[in-house]
Amino acid sequence: MASSAATQQPHRSGRISMPRTSRISGFRDLSVEARRAAVAETADIAPESLAVLDPDQGLRVDLADRLVENVVGVMGLPVGIATNFVVNGRELLVPMATEEASVVAAASNAARIARVHGGFFTSTTAPVMQAQVQIVDVTDPEAARLRLLEHRDELVALADSQDPLLRELGGGVRDLTVRVVPSRAGTYVVAHLHVDVRDAMGANAVNTMAEAVADRAGEIAGGRTLLRILTNKADLRLARARAVFAADALGGAAVVDDIVHGAALAEADPYRAATHNKGIMNGISAVVLATGNDTRAVEAGAHSHAISPSGHYTSLSRFEKNADGDLVGTLELPMAVGLVGGATKAHPVAKAALSVLGVASAAELAEVVTAVGLAQNLAAVRALATEGIQRGHMSLHARNVATTAGATPEELPAVVARLVADKAVRVDHAERVLSELRANA
Incomplete structure (x- = not known):
């Protein structure tokens, strides 16, 4: 992410722009037209680029007909702007597409509280997605696993040859791992391709690679290949966010203690964890949808990540009290989002949303999305711990x-x-x- 907004920053066009703030006073009281003007000025984009947010200028039926099959029309969703966000020192306005009332306001309010201690601090791992190749009818699965690993370089080269452009961009296959998976129908050998997909979500790239290596993997293992597809349990592609929320801004020490108690119940009880994590996804899914990314893939990855090693479904976030008595929130989860491919480039509203965010990489987008998830979560748990939701x-x-x-x-x-x-x-x-x-x- 960019450096502190307290200094001048290079604009995406290369010129120097003056520091701007996502703290827009009275934003909710403005007309829609005035809000758009404020967003355009703050994001340093042309006001006319937001015209696609009008229903009659956004996703036309003819374009929708090229995106999915059997089209009969389009369905609109409100797109709101979450204000007050500072992520790694950069001031951000965050587009959110959601039908649920209070989501955008809650995220904005939590971001305002986080500003006291510098906003949100984030990081990501490399954008590595995995594809699985299932091999059935193997008589010696443990030995087959080792045979596949012995042919690692051959299989990696075969997979890499499917996408030379990805390799030119610095991505490509990073590893091959193999698992033996017992099931009620038999024991399977499952090969995993680990692929750095750069700024793509990566489904098409890894699926193509899995198809390419499937036959050869089956020969080596001595079995028949069946499924060859990515996994949405993207646990090698993690995004993390943390923030400190001042006790005074939250309502005092007692509120901090009660938020910790509420979060602890979500860690221990899967019934509470399901709703706790839904609150996180209220924020995450809204940004993922607004930017034209795959909400179902992100949600599947998040909920699979909420399964602890012991098999217990738990909360994705953690809340603690620091030595100063303030609340510290942390969130880590898979975040498979991209800036290239799919609706991110084809959907006019998604393109406008990305221009408002101004992120330069999929990693940056993943970090912003995770910060919004943490903000949304804090707002919900705070409400529950005080006046009720x-x-x-x-x-x-x-x-x-x-x-x-x-x-x-x-x-x-x-x-x-x-x-x-x-x-x-x-x-x-x-x-x-x-x-x-x-x-x-």
């Missing part, structure tokens, strides 16, 4: 309910206020409130 969520959800009930923009404030005051955020109640308001008017 519903209070903060209720007013935002009430807007959706009031709109569904037919409230006009002018009627929304009064209807929302009543729904929250009555603690009855339901469409039937909103309809009754609307009828009363209109009768009195």
Whole structure:
């Protein structure tokens, strides 16, 4: 990531741009047009590049028809901007695509709290994806495993020959490992290709390599090859984020202690861990989706990573109290995202989202996504440890309910206020409130 925003930074075009801040006062109170203008100015991009965020200028049906099959239309999702983020010293505005109320606001608020101690600090491993080749009907699986390892250089060269461009860019096959996997239907020999995919998510590259080596691997092992495909358990492609959240900003020492207690339950109890991790993914999936990446792949990798070595499903994040009494949050998980291939280049909104972020590599994008996941998680656990999740969520959800009930923009404030005051955020109640308001008017 870039150096501190306190100094001048080179713009992506090569010119020097003045430092900017993601702390935009009153951003939520601006009109949509004014927000776009503020985002364009802060991200140092042309305002017209955000025009694709209009439904009639974004993903057209003819383009959608080229992205997937049997197209009959498109479905829009709100794209919000999370403010206040500082990641490795760089000020960032983060696009998030989500239908769930409070997600963008919660991430922005947590990022504001993290700013007190410098924001989020992140790192990644190399962008290594794995492809599996399953070999069945092997009479001597342990010996077959060693035979495959003896032919490692041959198989690696065969796989590497499938993608010379990847090798030119500094990527390519890094290793071959082999596992013997017992199952209810037999014992399988499973070869893993470890491939540095650079700035791609990498599915197409590793799948092509697996197909290429499958027959030869089967010959060496003395069996029949069956499945040859990547694994989304991308545990060699990890992203990490940490942040310190000041106790005073969170609500005091007692709140810090209660957040630690709430997080500890998620570590120990899979029932709590499932919802705890869902809160992390609220942030992660929203950024992954906004940037045109594969939400299902990232989610599968995350939840598989939440299985401890003992087989216990646990929380992905950890929260601790440091020596100063502040809260320290950490998050580490697989993050298979890319900047090339797929919808990242074909979807106009994804291209706009990436221009707002201004990241230069898949590693940078993975780090930002992980920081947002940690921010989202902190916001949720803090809410649970204080007023409960519903209070903060209720007013935002009430807007959706009031709109569904037919409230006009002018009627929304009064209807929302009543729904929250009555603690009855339901469409039937909103309809009754609307009828009363209109009768009195």
